[in-house]
Amino acid sequence: QVQLVESGGALVQPGGSLRVSCAASGFAFSLYEMSWYRQAPGKGREFVARISTGGGVTNYADSVKGRFTISRDNGKNIVYLQMNSLKPEDTAVYYCNVVLPTIYWGQGTQVTVSS
Numbered sequence: 001q002v003q004l005v006e007s008g009g010a011l012v013q014p015g016g017s018l019r020v021s022c023a024a025s026g027f028a029f030s031l032y033e034m035s036w037y038r039q040a041p042g043k044g045r046e047f048v049a050r051i052s053t054g055g056g057v058t059n060y061a062d063s064v065k066g067r068f069t070i071s072r073d074n075g076k077n078i079v080y081l082q083m084n085s086l087k088p089e090d091t092a093v094y095y096c097n098v099v100l101p102t103i104y105w106g107q108g109t110q111v112t113v114s115s
Helices: none
Strands: 003-007 018-025 034-039 045-051 058-060 068-073 078-083 092-099 103-105 109-113
Touching: 003 092, 018 034, 018 092, 018 109, 034 068, 034 078, 045 068, 045 078, 058 068
Parallel strands: none
Antiparallel strands: 003 018, 018 078, 034 045, 034 092, 045 058, 068 078, 092 103, 092 109
16 A cells, blocks of 8 residues: 655754655656645644656745755655744654655654754
């Protein structure tokens, strides 16, 4: 069955960096776009970044453009989100997502940006 397992969330100081990962299984990973979303306390889930099957095309939310980088390793079935210059407003649970076309989500990983 399809599984998405996020990891790497942590408590980080403002201005710091963090990389979160999503390990995928149960589907042909290299054939599907992958996305990251996040959900802050008391808010809805919002789009963060998307990457094409080969990794050559990426899209970002305006709020993270220039600070976050999405990448993927099709040999390891992992998608990454490198987050730099983190701000307190980046605090959220981060989820990876694939549309097969059924939509699948991981369980999320908590990122907290605070001094």
